[in-house]
Amino acid sequence: MHEQLPFMLALVAAIVLIEMLAKKLRIAYPVLLVVAGLLISLVPGLPKVQIDPNMIFFIFLPPLLFDASWSISFKEMKKWWRIIGSFAFLVVLFSALAVAVVANYYIPGFTLALGFLLGGIVSPPDAVSTGAITQFVKIPKSTSAILEGESLLNDASSLIIFRFALVAVGTGQFVFQTAMLEFSWMIIGGIGIGLLFGWLFMKAHKLLPTDAPSDIVFTLIEPYFLYWIAEHLHSSGVLAVVAGGLLLSNRRLSFLTSASRIMGYSFWEAMIFILNGIVFMLIGLELPEIVAGLRSNGIPLREAILYGVVVTAVLILVRMISSYIAMLATILFRPNVAPGGGNRRRMWKMPLLMGWTGMRGVVSLAAALSIPVTLNGAPFPHRNLILFITFMVILLTLLIQGLTLPYFIRRINITSYSRELQEEEAKLKVKGLLVVETVRLLKEMQQQDAYKNNFYLQRIVEQWEHKISQPENLKMDHSTKEAYLELLEKQRLFLLELGSNDPEIHDDIIRWQAFQIDLEEERIRLI
Template sequence: MHTILPFLLLMVAAVVLLEMWAGKLKIAYPILLVVAGLVVSFVPGLPPVKIDPDLIFFIFMPPILFEAAWSASFKELKKWWRIITSFAFLVVFFTALSVALIVNHYIPGFTLPLGFLLGGIVAPPDAVSTAAITKFVKIPKTTSAILEGESLLNDASSLIIFRFALVTVGTGQFIWQEAATSFVWMVVGGVGIGLLLGWVFVKMHKGLKMDTSSNIAFTLIEPYFMYWLAEQAHCSGVLAVVTGGLFMSTRRLQFLNSSSRIQAFSVWESFVFILNGIVFLIIGLDLPEIVEGLRAHGTPLSTAIGYGAIVTAVLIGARIISSYCAMLATYIFRPGVAPRAGSRSRLLKLPLILGWSGMRGVVSLAAALAIPVTLDSGAEFPQRNLILFITFVAILLTLVVQGLTLPLFIKYSGVFNGLMSEEASEHARQEMKKGLKQHIYKFLKEKHDGEFHGHAGIEKMLKIWEERTSSTEDTFSNVKTKAIFVELLESQRQYLAELNKDPKIDEELIRVQLYQIDLEEERLKII
């Protein structure tokens, strides 16, 4: 313990410092973390880093997925569910199939089941990398919603392929009926368990009347329960966490008070940042062990690098092809929601950017490490070390090559110019705030004429909001009658919740305003 603790503390410190440096360099921090881990791994005398795949799957994955689901807009996911599910399932399967066919043809000793195993490992893009990279450029809400939604589901589909391929390699046979039944159960069971536990946790938060600390602590363990129970039932733990997180996210106003929402945001943001940072650092640190295993089996390093480059090219090509097919299908079957780019050349670049945004990361590494060393018969698992090395090369190349060029590509291609109007966004924000002011004045007017006619504090408040309805001033006045003010804030939340049902309203604007209302309620408590 005394040797592990300093190492973990150093890793956390390195993650924080490298993230700060990445911000100054204006590059995504996962790129810098992987490269830093790779450089550190070559330091003489450094003990080899051995990673337990269960550590990543069970310790790291549930909270990362839960936070991503909590941050996602369910309204946007519902709006773009067709293209999101096609990318999360069909594109992942197409990518795995492409990898399987190519490696079966080019790499000696790679059977189709082994190819599907490798394809399932490297097929899913990494959500953290994409989000970290795209924050340096402006992309339309549509594109970001598709990327977010895809990242929530593609891990589950790729791990399902991985499991089936692993069984096929171990047993030497693939039974379609059993595979289909197992697939349906993994998906339906995972979603069902996630929704059930999400409902139970919401009821527990409300029924137990937890304080702020208890609320936040409970949210930290909830994704682990979802993941563990689903895996015990042989369902998809990833889908359980995602669906449970989405269910609870849409009901956050019902079971979390303002203090819990504000403090949970900071706690979760820091917690997930550290988890992501450690995993990306570990990816680089793990290279010496992978290379050592490769050399032990006599595979030349240059040959293995070549195989990794081929697989990476297949991943990029398959995703780009899939993006163009998705756009074509959208124009044929759903022309009403098809993107409008303004010109044919810019329209043709949209799928290219979507295809170029498929950086690999945490899930791929964990899945590769989860391959057993031996088969059930005791024989050595075929091509395990080469699969590990190819996975590492795919992660490194997609992060560095695509990660560094994607912001430049978006910036200089001009594909999103004109698609995002800052004036339109500001107009929507002002319209929302104007409507909110009018709602507040109406609320106070009804209270004043009904219950509190002649009350000096309410009359003063009414006068203030009467002036604010025709003013652009955003300063908030002190209020003596706290009980009425709290009721006023709750009325604003209900108004925004109803406003959010309008598909034209950006949910991010609603969430920002709700956060400000929570801050107002917290400020009221200390007046």
């Protein structure tokens, strides 16, 4: 452990530096991390990074899913539930079936059960990769909500397929009635457990005298507990985490303080970044070891690469076909919500974009690594080949689709025919409505005996009424923002000098005032 600690710390530092480089090059950091991991693994003398397959799900999946459920818009999920559901369940099932049939026909010794196992592993697209790539280009909120909602639910559907296929490989049989009962319990039980314990956690936040650090610790415990209790009861831990996360996310303003939300956002952003970075780095680091396993099994590398290319092509083709089928169904049954703004040529480009957002990543890697090494005392059949194909699918989709997706988004110019308010317009609308409501509330307070003839309250009313009379002041132009940020930086320098030169002022006071400046800077940057 002590021997590997410097190497692990160096990996974390490398992840941070690679993310900086990715921003500078305007490339999604998962792409560079995979390549970097592969290059690092070729360096002789470095220790091998090995993770217990039985722990891979429990370490990485719960916090990643929990964070994703806190980030997504529940309102947008409800609005686009049909297309999210079709991509998260039907497309995943269709993809797994297609991979199973092709693998059974094309790969020697591959049974349908092994094919479904492989299909369940590689069928779910990765939200982290898509989110990292789309941050460099603008896409409508509806499109991002569909992609995020799909990624939350398709993880559950693919892992359910994976679990049943694993049982079928081990027992050599598949009982439909038993499978349907177990499938129903996994879905209903997972959602029910997530909602029940999510509600209990919410009550605990409200009733216990928590502060910001303890709230953050609770939110760190919650996804692991939800996942563990659901899996212990043989239901879906993924759905439990997603359901509990969506409930808590939707009620966050009612049980978390502003300090907990501010500190929690920074904590979770850093933690999820490190977890994602480690996983994508592992993809590259593990590849040479998988190749060595292939050679020990007598499978030529060229042949294994060909299998990976074929499976990747099948997944891309299936997703493309499914996207166009979904668009056709929308036009036939729900034409009022079909994108395109009346431009049919643009409308038919939308499925191309949806079909090209199928990068694989964290969940596929976790599922592949969790395959047991032995089965009934014998080596698990084709384990190394399944791992290699999975790595090939992740690598190819990240490099090919990941590097070209921004080009496709710009080429399609999806925002030009979106019916949504542009982000700046929406922000100004919300600010304007909030100002009007604030003035109404302040005047209502002035009528109360406790606040009558309160000079300071009257000053606040006048300030907010001024915002109504001059709505252009709600938006700060770039030069004004830069000047104000420069002023805040000079205030920090003054505080540092004051703390050094005035012995009567304690450092805690200086830090408190500096924190106020930090909050103000964050507020200005979001205007």
